[in-house]
Amino acid sequence: MGFDLGFFVQQFLTGLATASTLFLLAVGLSLIFGALGIVNFAHGSFYMLGAYLLFWVVRGNPEGLWWGMAVVAAIGLVLGALVERIFLRPVYPRPEHHQILLTYALLLVIEDGVKILFGSAYKSLGPPSALSMPVWILGAPFPAYYLVQILLAAAVAMLLWLLLKRTRVGLWIRAVTQDREMLEALGVPVPRLLTGVFALGIALAALGGAATLPMQTVSPGVAVEAVISAFIVVVVGGLGSIWGSLLGAFLIGEIQAFGVMIWPEFSIAFVYLLMAVVLLVRPFGLLGRPPAVRT
Amino acid sequence: MRVWLPALLVLLLLPLFLPRYPVEVLTQGFILALFASAFNLVFFQLGLLSFGHAAFFGVGAYTAALLVTKAGWPYLLTLPAAIVIAALFALGIGFFSVRTSRIYFTMLTLAFAQLLWAIVHKWYAFTGGDNGIPGIPVGGFAASATGLYYLALFLLGTGLYFLYRLDRSPFGYALRAVRDNEARAEAIGLSPFGLRLSGFVISGALAGAAGFLQVAWQRSAFPDFLYWTKSAEAIIAAILGGSAHLLGPTIGALAFVELGAFVQARTEYWPLVLGLVLLFLVLFFPRGLAGLSGRRDARG
Numbered sequence: 001m002g003f004d005l006g007f008f009v010q011q012f013l014t015g016l017a018t019a020s021t022l023f024l025l026a027v028g029l030s031l032i033f034g035a036l037g038i039v040n041f042a043h044g045s046f047y048m049l050g051a052y053l054l055f056w057v058v059r060g061n062p063e064g065l066w067w068g069m070a071v072v073a074a075i076g077l078v079l080g081a082l083v084e085r086i087f088l089r090p091v092y093p094r095p096e097h098h099q100i101l102l103t104y105a106l107l108l109v110i111e112d113g114v115k116i117l118f119g120s121a122y123k124s125l126g127p128p129s130a131l132s133m134p135v136w137i138l139g140a141p142f143p144a145y146y147l148v149q150i151l152l153a154a155a156v157a158m159l160l161w162l163l164l165k166r167t168r169v170g171l172w173i174r175a176v177t178q179d180r181e182m183l184e185a186l187g188v189p190v191p192r193l194l195t196g197v198f199a200l201g202i203a204l205a206a207l208g209g210a211a212t213l214p215m216q217t218v219s220p221g222v223a224v225e226a227v228i229s230a231f232i233v234v235v236v237g238g239l240g241s242i243w244g245s246l247l248g249a250f251l252i253g254e255i256q257a258f259g260v261m262i263w264p265e266f267s268i269a270f271v272y273l274l275m276a277v278v279l280l281v282r283p284f285g286l287l288g289r290p291p292a293v294r295t
Numbered sequence: 296m297r298v299w300l301p302a303l304l305v306l307l308l309l310p311l312f313l314p315r316y317p318v319e320v321l322t323q324g325f326i327l328a329l330f331a332s333a334f335n336l337v338f339f340q341l342g343l344l345s346f347g348h349a350a351f352f353g354v355g356a357y358t359a360a361l362l363v364t365k366a367g368w369p370y371l372l373t374l375p376a377a378i379v380i381a382a383l384f385a386l387g388i389g390f391f392s393v394r395t396s397r398i399y400f401t402m403l404t405l406a407f408a409q410l411l412w413a414i415v416h417k418w419y420a421f422t423g424g425d426n427g428i429p430g431i432p433v434g435g436f437a438a439s440a441t442g443l444y445y446l447a448l449f450l451l452g453t454g455l456y457f458l459y460r461l462d463r464s465p466f467g468y469a470l471r472a473v474r475d476n477e478a479r480a481e482a483i484g485l486s487p488f489g490l491r492l493s494g495f496v497i498s499g500a501l502a503g504a505a506g507f508l509q510v511a512w513q514r515s516a517f518p519d520f521l522y523w524t525k526s527a528e529a530i531i532a533a534i535l536g537g538s539a540h541l542l543g544p545t546i547g548a549l550a551f552v553e554l555g556a557f558v559q560a561r562t563e564y565w566p567l568v569l570g571l572v573l574l575f576l577v578l579f580f581p582r583g584l585a586g587l588s589g590r591r592d593a594r595g
Contacts, residue, residue, distance in 0.1 A: 039398065090578055096398070097344055097534055102577045104527055108570030116564070224524060228409060235402045265417045272410035279406060280391055283399045 019253025020153030024208025026233035028201025034240030042106035044227030050206030080202025238288020331544035333501035347404030353521030355503025381503020389495035427517035
């Protein structure tokens with residue numbers, strides 16, 4: 001088999017589309033860990049919930065995708081704020097394993113909650129008619145909707161970067177990962193800030209889940225797989241780092257896309273292998289900072 | 296001692312009075328209890344939260360299942376092999392993992408376990424892939440529900456007695472010394488890496504024994520045995536029952552399995568009920584969890 005550039009580009013773009021989904025899913029997890037110090041095992045559940053909410057909001061009509069995604073992100077924001085206020089706030093001072101148990105409990109509740117609300121059958125939604133035809137890139141067909149996913153992730157990455165580097169709230173978010181007490185002493189409303197960060201992270205996960213629905217089916221079981229993928233991305237990229245999530249998502253998306261060509265059955269094993277290697281060589285992730293002493 | 300001798304007597308006599316189903320449920324409870332106690336050795340004595348213990352449970356199970364189906368070994372004879380192979384995997388994974396600490400240890404053990412799961416899940420030629428290995432012939436006295444009950448009880452009892460002796464041995468003190476103050480432990484001549492690795496390997500071996508039992512209970516082995524939600528079961532059982540106490544994980548595991556059987560007989564939404572119970576306990580009864588009141592948190 002000769003080297004086929006068109007096929008190579010096709011795989012690369014497929015990997016990029018996977019990476020876009022992974023980024024939306026993982027960046028919130030990373031932000032939440034950075035600011036709140038909590039490993040959110042329920043993160044994949046909100047991603048799965050996002051896909052179900054989109055299906056419910058547009059009532060199975062693919063043409064409603066655009067406004068549907070906006071509504072889902074808004075619901076995610078409200079839901080995230082409520083969950084933080086009600087469940088997470090009481091456990092901040094507790095040992096890590098209490099926090100893990102709590103978010104794991106949320107995972108269980110959401111999984112069955114979705115079964116009760118939406119049924120346990122698979123749900124799917126095609127892409128809107130404008131995007132249903134493939135685009136041809138270097139002679140290889142490519143789903144047009146993948147380009148939308150890639151653009152969406154790129155836009156979110158840019159907006160997040162602007163938020164964190166160019167606004168006062170962004171400055172606070174970066175500061176709260178360093179020293180929560182000092183920030184409180186400076187008069188910043190830290191509890192509200194944490195609510196905001198959690199809500200933002202959940203909204204991004206829900207948006208990420210909604211954005212996959214036109215290409216993939218969703219079932220309640222998606223949640224436990226998604227949260228593991230998100231862990232891998234943030235561990236590879238570096239917990240608490242936005243660019244790390246982007247890099248981690250990119251690497252894992254591409255490894256999956258090309259791993260399938262090299263050794264189809266075990267492509268997923270490459271991903272876990274990458275994670276293990278990164279943890280051994282650079283335990284705090286490729287773009288993460290060595291852990292600072294937290295008080 | 297005064298409490299548990301009568302308790303042991305009751306457990307020994309129970310199968311004589313109970314129908315088959317409750318005996319099977321209790322057996323499953325013993326298996327999870329052994330698994331959770333194994334996990335707790337790393338969690339409490341080493342102060343490390345492993346999210347990858349399903350790997351050793353699964354390796355023990357698949358060792359037994361493969362030796363029976365492919366090599367024709369009698370089921371009971373696979374126990375030493377299951378323990379040794381699980382210990383070897385724990386040695387390999389532990390060699391890399393115990394150097395790291397806190398959240399990175401958790402993530403690394405999770406990564407290795409998921410790696411094994413991915414292999415078992417896809418390697419159709421050897422492990423049967425996602426179909427698992429069904430219809431495993433279990434001979435000897437483990438073939439009957441009552442026989443398996445006594446086998447599981449015996450292994451759990453032996454495991455707990457071993458952990459009890461370990462807890463009081465110089466080795467146990469050394470483990471906790473490393474947990475509580477690594478620098479000081481090193482200064483008095485202890486080797487933190489060697490101690491952590493030994494603890495991790497022993498824990499893996501015990502988890503392998505639990506996996507061995509699971510094969511007889513289900514007459515099958517499935518990739519789910521290695522999935523991360525299986526590790527979560529051990530964590531829940533250990534923390535709910537109280538990780539600071541030797542019998543804590545056992546009590547937590549029995550409560551977990553009994554509650555599960557009770558709820559599943561009435562509704563398909565067992566995860567929902569479990570989730571609500573966990574939420575309630577974490578939010579309102581933090582001391583009922585973990586027996587934390589008496590426990591110094593080593594990782595805090």
